[in-house]
Amino acid sequence: MTDIGLEEGSGGEEMMKLLEESVLPHLEGGDLEVGLEEMDDGAAWELPDGNYLVFTTDTHVVKPLFFPGGDIGRLAVSGTVNDLAVMGADPKYLSSAIVVEEGFEREKIEKISRSMGETAEEAGVNIVTGDLKVVERGGLDGITVNTSGVGVAERLTRSSALEPGDRIVVSGDVGRHGMAVLVSRHDLDFSIESDVKPVNGLVEGLMEVDGVKSLKDPTRGGLAAALNEMADSSGVGIEISEEKIPLDSEVEGAGEVLGINPINLANEGRVVVGVESSSADEVMDVLRKSSLAPGAEVIGECKEKNPGKVLLETEIGTRRILRPPRGDPVPRIC
Amino acid sequence: MTDIGLEEGSGGEEMMKLLEESVLPHLEGGDLEVGLEEMDDGAAWELPDGNYLVFTTDTHVVKPLFFPGGDIGRLAVSGTVNDLAVMGADPKYLSSAIVVEEGFEREKIEKISRSMGETAEEAGVNIVTGDLKVVERGGLDGITVNTSGVGVAERLTRSSALEPGDRIVVSGDVGRHGMAVLVSRHDLDFSIESDVKPVNGLVEGLMEVDGVKSLKDPTRGGLAAALNEMADSSGVGIEISEEKIPLDSEVEGAGEVLGINPINLANEGRVVVGVESSSADEVMDVLRKSSLAPGAEVIGECKEKNPGKVLLETEIGTRRILRPPRGDPVPRIC
Numbered sequence: 001m002t003d004i005g006l007e008e009g010s011g012g013e014e015m016m017k018l019l020e021e022s023v024l025p026h027l028e029g030g031d032l033e034v035g036l037e038e039m040d041d042g043a044a045w046e047l048p049d050g051n052y053l054v055f056t057t058d059t060h061v062v063k064p065l066f067f068p069g070g071d072i073g074r075l076a077v078s079g080t081v082n083d084l085a086v087m088g089a090d091p092k093y094l095s096s097a098i099v100v101e102e103g104f105e106r107e108k109i110e111k112i113s114r115s116m117g118e119t120a121e122e123a124g125v126n127i128v129t130g131d132l133k134v135v136e137r138g139g140l141d142g143i144t145v146n147t148s149g150v151g152v153a154e155r156l157t158r159s160s161a162l163e164p165g166d167r168i169v170v171s172g173d174v175g176r177h178g179m180a181v182l183v184s185r186h187d188l189d190f191s192i193e194s195d196v197k198p199v200n201g202l203v204e205g206l207m208e209v210d211g212v213k214s215l216k217d218p219t220r221g222g223l224a225a226a227l228n229e230m231a232d233s234s235g236v237g238i239e240i241s242e243e244k245i246p247l248d249s250e251v252e253g254a255g256e257v258l259g260i261n262p263i264n265l266a267n268e269g270r271v272v273v274g275v276e277s278s279s280a281d282e283v284m285d286v287l288r289k290s291s292l293a294p295g296a297e298v299i300g301e302c303k304e305k306n307p308g309k310v311l312l313e314t315e316i317g318t319r320r321i322l323r324p325p326r327g328d329p330v331p332r333i334c
Numbered sequence: 335m336t337d338i339g340l341e342e343g344s345g346g347e348e349m350m351k352l353l354e355e356s357v358l359p360h361l362e363g364g365d366l367e368v369g370l371e372e373m374d375d376g377a378a379w380e381l382p383d384g385n386y387l388v389f390t391t392d393t394h395v396v397k398p399l400f401f402p403g404g405d406i407g408r409l410a411v412s413g414t415v416n417d418l419a420v421m422g423a424d425p426k427y428l429s430s431a432i433v434v435e436e437g438f439e440r441e442k443i444e445k446i447s448r449s450m451g452e453t454a455e456e457a458g459v460n461i462v463t464g465d466l467k468v469v470e471r472g473g474l475d476g477i478t479v480n481t482s483g484v485g486v487a488e489r490l491t492r493s494s495a496l497e498p499g500d501r502i503v504v505s506g507d508v509g510r511h512g513m514a515v516l517v518s519r520h521d522l523d524f525s526i527e528s529d530v531k532p533v534n535g536l537v538e539g540l541m542e543v544d545g546v547k548s549l550k551d552p553t554r555g556g557l558a559a560a561l562n563e564m565a566d567s568s569g570v571g572i573e574i575s576e577e578k579i580p581l582d583s584e585v586e587g588a589g590e591v592l593g594i595n596p597i598n599l600a601n602e603g604r605v606v607v608g609v610e611s612s613s614a615d616e617v618m619d620v621l622r623k624s625s626l627a628p629g630a631e632v633i634g635e636c637k638e639k640n641p642g643k644v645l646l647e648t649e650i651g652t653r654r655i656l657r658p659p660r661g662d663p664v665p666r667i668c
Contacts, residue, residue: 003437004468019466022444023432026451030427030460043427043462049382057429057482058465059393093364093377095391097480098357103337110356117360126364128377131392132353134338140474146431148391148482 034087034156040233041083041217044156052156054089056080057148065108065142067184069177069193070268072145073115078198078268079219080147081123085203086215086271087158089151091123097131097146104134104143112143123198125149154207161213162234167280168300169273171202171293173246174223175262177269179254190254195269202292203271209286211279216272221325223263226272227300227310228324234274237306240322243315244299264325274302368421368490374567375417375551378490386490388423390414391482399442399476401518403511403528404602406479407449412532412602413553414481415457419537420549420605421492423485425457431465431480438468438477446477457532459483488541495547496568501614502634503607505536505627507580508557509596511603513588524588529603536626537605543620545613550606555659557597560606561634561644562658568608571640574656577649578633598659608636 004018029036033052034044042056060076070078077094084091096116100109120127172195180194199217206212214234218226223245231238247262255262269292275283280298287296310322338352363370367386368378376390394410404412411428418425430450434443454461506529514528533551540546548568552560557579565572581596589596603626609617614632621630644656 003439004434004443018440018443019464022440023447023464023466026444026447027430027461027464028451028455029462032427032460032462036460036462036464043429045427045462047381053387053484055427055429055482055484056463057431057480059431059433059467059478059480061433061467061469093366093379093389095377095389095482096361097391097393097482099393099395099478100338105337106352106356109338109352110360113357113360117362121362126366126370127361128363128366128370128379129390130357130361130370132357133393133395135395135475138475140478141469141472144393144433144474144478146391146393146480146482148389148429148431148480150387150389150484 034158040087040159042087044087044153052153054084054087054151054153056083057146058083059144059146061144062181064184067194068180070196071112071115072143073112074119075196075268076145076147077116077119077123078196080149081125081198081200082217084149084151085200086217087153088156088207089153090204091125091149091151091200093128094120094125094147094149095129096127098143099133099135099140100143101140102134102137119198123200157213157215159214159216159230160233162230162236162274162302164236164302164304165277166213166274166302167277167298168238168240168302169275169280169283169296169298170223170246171271171273171287171296173248173251173295174218174267174270175251175255175265176248177267178222178265179251179262182258183254188254188257190250192250192254195267197269197292199269199271199292202290205286205290206273206283209275209279209282211276212273212283213276214274218267218270218272220266222265222267223272224322225324227322230274231310232308235307237303237309237311238300239303239311239313240300242312244297246295246297368492374421374493376421378421378487386487388418388421388485388487390417391480392417393478393480395478396515398518401528402514402526404530405446405449406477407446408453409530409602410479410481411450411453411457412530414483415459415532415534416551418483418485419534420551421487422490422541423487424538425459425483425485425534427462428454428459428481428483429463430461432477433467433469433474434477435474436468436471453532457534491547491549493548493550493564494567496564496570496608496636498570498636498638499611500547500608500636501611501632502572502574502636503609503614503617503630503632504557504580505605505607505621505630507582507585507629508552508601508604509585509589509599510582511601512556512599513585513596516592517588522588522591524584526584526588529601531603531626533603533605533626536624539620539624540607540617543609543613543616545610546607546617547610548608552601552604552606554600556599556601557606558656559658561656564608565644566642569641571637572634572644573637574634574644574646576646578631580629580631
């Protein structure tokens with residue numbers, strides 16, 4: 001038996017393998033509208049009134065705990081709110097389960113709790129139940145924050161709903177969160193703020209567009225992982241125009257210095273939208289009107305060819321397959 | 335500003351202080367049937383059909399990960415199932431969010447996942463969504479497992495419902511889980527198995543007794559913490575006959591060797607019941623018929639006197655106040 005490596009927790013292929021081989025076979029997910037086996041952002045089942053209850057969980061670990069544009073508290077609340085939102089749900093209630101190491105500064109706990117409260121208010125959700133554990137010194141490097149959440153959806157969006165002809169839209173420039181954490185960790189001279197924020201307000205507008213079929217928050221593994229998941233679960237090929245992918249120039253510059261493509265890095269305030277071609281303009285209208293979607297772009301289209309694959313068309317017309325990142329170049333950033 | 339000590343994560347007075355001073359003031363729990371401020375085992379709100387949705391969370395850390403009678407997987411599923419059950423709910427769906435350290439053996443992940451699946455089956459619940467993170471070596475001592483859960487209740491039980499005259503019943507011998515972990519950690523020569531198990535089947539029977547008002551699973555801080563929480567939130571005094579508290583002789587013996595009173599130690603398969611005196615016999619009938627309640631006893635009564643306090647009457651007629659344990663004598667056991 002082998003030991004687990006860092007690349008297995010990064011949202012890439014290795015993690016999928018670990019989940020599929022060692023975890024999922026032992027669990028019985030039940031007969032739900034959206035269950036464990038779909039490996040979507042959460043689970044969903046029908047309520048007596050015909051709406052769906054959506055349920056999701058994430059444990060957040062990040063180093064440094066405080067980074068330009070946010071902290072682990074803001075990240076934890078935004079992450080769970082966004083997971084609910086991209087399934088089509090109106091996020092309602094969150095739990096907060098914190099584990100800290102003995103000796104952790106009380107001031108930091110306060111700061112993180114305040115940040116969680118403020119972000120929850122911004123998203124219009126309540127943190128309704130919680131847990132706090134303190135572990136022995138050396139048992140943990142600082143703090144982990146688990147947030148689980150429930151929301152209610154009138155209709156569900158799913159990663160598997162895409163069909164040939166559908167357009168792919170991204171709500172803003174990509175790789176910002178991952179790069180902000182990296183730059184902060186390496187103390188590099190770039191001015192990059194994380195995009196971390198709750199985007200349920202934006203998703204609410206998108207859900208009113210009938211042609212919106214699929215939503216994804218491109219967190220671990222970035223845009224590359226999100227697109228691959230969409231292509232894989234829908235059984236379509238996705239062709240992306242590389243020059244259409246919105247990028248901040250500082251993020252691009254830092255990526256060049258570090259040798260990391262921002263499309264593999266986590267976003268914490270972006271949405272990837274899969275929409276019928278006839279509704280793409282309407283989606284762009286919603287996005288352009290919102291302060292939560294800076295520089296949204298239609299970046300690609302679903303095709304019948306190359307099902308399950310993502311093709312990146314470069315500016316000079318060459319094409320290459322964009323694979324899901326094998327391991328996250330930035331461990332523990334989301 | 336001070337740093338956080340181990341006693342603050344143990345379910346005792348110090349943790350309450352940390353929560354009340356540094357965490358809760360920053361969170362807005364919302365206007366629920368049972369919300370954050372009640373610090374009950376979970377939160378609850380009304381569904382469109384008049385039932386209640388109950389939502390709870392717990393991150394589980396335990397050393398050793400495998401102990402006599404169970405492991406961290408069984409503990410995580412039982413803990414969340416039981417938290418839902420003692421609020422009056424039928425546990426339905428669980429999430430599982432695992433954080434492991436790089437280098438953690440894949441075989442152990444499998445064993446823990448299998449144990450989670452088996453315990454979920456035993457409880458009749460499904461694990462419907464999850465998360466897996468791998469953190470850098472040195473970032474974590476092994477593994478943490480967060481389980482959150484939702485269930486549906488026709489009526490809610492609450493810690494605050496007790497009135498003078500009500501009886502206090504415990505479903506079996508106490509301190510078993512905490513002592514099993516301690517004995518295993520210190521490699522002592524006692525044969526003690528943890529009581530860790532889902533008890534929702536037992537609670538289902540108890541909920542059919544109309545006089546059952548309050549249920550508690552005496553985990554962190556043991557029976558002592560559970561009774562103090564009940565007395566405090568109901569504003570009654572609770573008088574307990576010490577000789578009535580069921581104890582296994584091995585647990586008692588190990589407690590003497592270690593100088594630890596088992597009533598301060600965690601249970602993971604026990605229920606404390608607060609019931610109208612006229613229904614106490616019916617509760618005992620339900621418990622005696624169940625294999626999940628070995629050696630249940632009526633151990634005490636609620637009084638008007640000494641509101642918020644728990645009084646322990648010893649065999650020789652003396653009385654002393656049983657305080658909530660200040661710090662857990664066994665860090666990280668549940």
